[in-house]
Amino acid sequence: MQYVKQRNSIIAILFLALMLHACKNENRMPDRVTFTEHIAPILYNNCTSCHRPGGTAHFDLVTYQQAKNSGSALAYVCRQGIMPPWPADPHYTEFVGQRTISEHEIRLLEKWVLDGMAEGPADKMPKLPEFPTGSLIGKPDMRIPVQPYTLPANSLDKFLIIKVPFELPRDTYASVVEFMPGSNNIVHHVNGDMVEYDFDKKKNVFEGDRIVDMVNDSTIKQAFEKLGLPNDDGTYPKLKKSVVNYLPGVYGQRYPEGIGGFKLPRKGAFLLNDLHYGFTKDKAITDSSYINIFFAKTPPNRPVEEFQLGTIGISPVLPDLVIQPNTVKSVYSKFTVPQDISVLTVNPHMHLLGKSFKAYALQPNGDTIRLISIPRWDFNWQYFYTFKHMVKIPKGSTIVAEGVYDNTKQNLNNPFTPPRLIRDNNGSMKATDEMFQFIITYLPYQAGDENISLDPTAK
Ligand code: HEC
Structure with missing residues (x-):
């Protein structure tokens, strides 16, 4: 018996070593990075859903020449976390459909540029994936x-x-x-x-x-x-x-x-x-x-409800959202939920001076429920982020949203040079007025909600 056990654990260790070796190989930098072998697959998986003819971005990243034209900008925007556009930190919370590019892929892009952007063997070129037309989610009625x-x-x-x-x-x-x-x-x-x-x-x-x-x-x-x-x-x-x-x-x-x-x-x-x-x-x-x-085949029996913290919402922005020129200002808004709720989506909202955003719930027992962290605010990409499973926030928990605004000239999105006083203007949507909002869509909690998947692509 003893021997069998020992042998099994030796086999297990060998197997583990093999696996580790395999993983390492997969992440090894090739000696020479080429477009057809390494770069096209990265672009086709992460970028061409938008950067293609008929896609939503204003230039394409489909052919060798197109990628080469953008050259180091590709590696740069990925390294800086600007593209693919997904401002939320995936290490804080994960959402449906999140777009993230791996460190290994970014390094491949960087090495491709350093190596002189070779095209590579034509027979290694992958096929451009097929993208839906007319609708992104099916056949409309x-x-x-x-x-x-x-x-x-x-x-x-x-x-x-x-x-x-x-x-x-x-x-x-x-x-x-x-x-x-x-x-x-x-x-x-x-x-x-x-x-x-x-x-x-x-x-x-x-x-x-x-x-x-x-x-x-x-x-x-x-x-x-x-x-x-x-x-x-x-x-x-x-x-x-x-x-x-x-x-x-x-x-x-x-x-x-x-x-x-x-x-x-x-x-x-x-x-x-x-x-x-x-x-x-x-x-x-x-x-x-x-x-x-x-x-819908059946009338919805659980309609989605919504509330918002902050500007024109159910809880005030503190301190007042008045941002003096040449300052960085932090504000927050807090709301204690009067019943158990199941959160479906969250949507942080700020305008051009936004610098970072974070929201979480503090439970009565002291535990924290993470909601979202946006370390680098991007005005252009304000998603309704959908949780993979509904998130239960128990009655009596306090939802806290925190925002930081940068009204200095270092903020390249600042609409004014030199910076001017910018303030909340009763929910004015003009980008030169500021807002601080955290919108939550939810259902009244029912037992088992935590297990309901909201990801239509999940098996
Ligand atoms: C969800 C759609 C989408 C995806 C996915 C996407 N992009 Fe973009 N990208 C855009 C849009 C839209 C713009 C234009 C932004 C604008 O007009 O302000 C853009 C702009 C850019 C720019 C120019 C940046 C600038 O400041 O003008 C580069 C470079 C770029 N994307 C590279 C990439 C790369 C590389 C990937 C994949 C790793 C990628 N994008 C994935 C939508 C996307």
């Missing part, structure tokens, strides 16, 4: 075009409100509403609500303008009137917040059947109230985006 919009040549960033009205034969339920940008990749982001009409209160949901430019229409009320949003008697219909959001490369979030989703009224409109178009160069660009609706 209904598609509604967004009114096309033409940006003239040399136009600056634009923020528009766009109405996308619809009428359905009967009340239905949606599991997901997905925004698909037009093929010109000029849409930066979208934040959309849904207008719900009582059937008898609005004769024609299609009347009124479809598009309003926020610069020209000074108040939201004026804009809403121009869009013909009010009921026929002048009262306002119900608004359901945040039913359709878009950021390049972000999938519409599909939850397990019965969770999330919402009722679609027979008469309604999506209100893309913060559609951000980027700038154009020497050519005019017309965008033809559309909205995909996926119906």
Whole structure:
């Protein structure tokens, strides 16, 4: 017996040594790094979902020549953690669909540049993966075009409100509403609500303008009137917040059947109230985006709820968000949850002076639940981060969100040189005013929630 045991452990040790050896080999730096053998696979796995023809980035990283043209910038943006875009620290908390590139891959990119960016043998070139078209998550049940919009040549960033009205034969339920940008990749982001009409209160949901430019229409009320949003008697219909959001490369979030989703009224409109178009160069660009609706088989029995800490939220920003020029300022906001909740997503929000963000929950027993850490704030990539499994936050826990703002000239995103006083302006979305918000979507807790996977790709 003794002998058998010993032999087994010797075999185990040998096996372990072999495994370690194999791993080490896999991570060994090749003597010569080439595009076809080493770099193309990295780009195809981590970058071409956006950097390809028809992708959301404005240049492609598909061919040898394209990669070579970008050269050391590729290695640089990866080393700096700018690309692939995923500002959240994956060592703090993990989320669905997170994009991370390994240290080994970054070193390969760096060595490729140092070695002179060789092309490598043609027969080693991998095939470009196939990417979904029309929808990122499946075959929609209904598609509604967004009114096309033409940006003239040399136009600056634009923020528009766009109405996308619809009428359905009967009340239905949606599991997901997905925004698909037009093929010109000029849409930066979208934040959309849904207008719900009582059937008898609005004769024609299609009347009124479809598009309003926020610069020209000074108040939201004026804009809403121009869009013909009010009921026929002048009262306002119900608004359901945040039913359709878009950021390049972000999938519409599909939850397990019965969770999330919402009722679609027979008469309604999506209100893309913060559609951000980027700038154009020497050519005019017309965008033809559309909205995909996926119906739910059953009415949702657990609708998703939402609250937000900070600016115009349920807990104040402390101290006041007033950022003197040439200073770095820390603020926080705290909220104690009155019931057990199961958190689905978190969305930190700051503007251009943001430097870092962190949020966690302190339980009554003293333990900490990590929520998210963004060590290097990136204004361009503000995701609704979805947890892989719901996170239970017990009643009586205090959620703490902490933000740091950099109003010095070292902050390259500072909208002013020299820096000026910047403050919270009652939730003004203008990038030159600041905000501090932490948005949480959740369900009232039910036993077993921690085990429900929110990752539609997980087996
Ligand atoms: C989710 C989509 C997405 C993925 C994935 C992605 N990128 Fe990007 N990338 C973009 C967008 C969009 C921009 C343009 C940013 C802008 O216009 O401000 C960009 C910009 C860049 C730039 C220019 C940086 C600059 O400051 O102008 C480089 C270089 C780059 N990406 C490299 C990469 C590499 C290398 C990878 C893979 C390791 C990658 N990207 C993955 C979307 C993506």
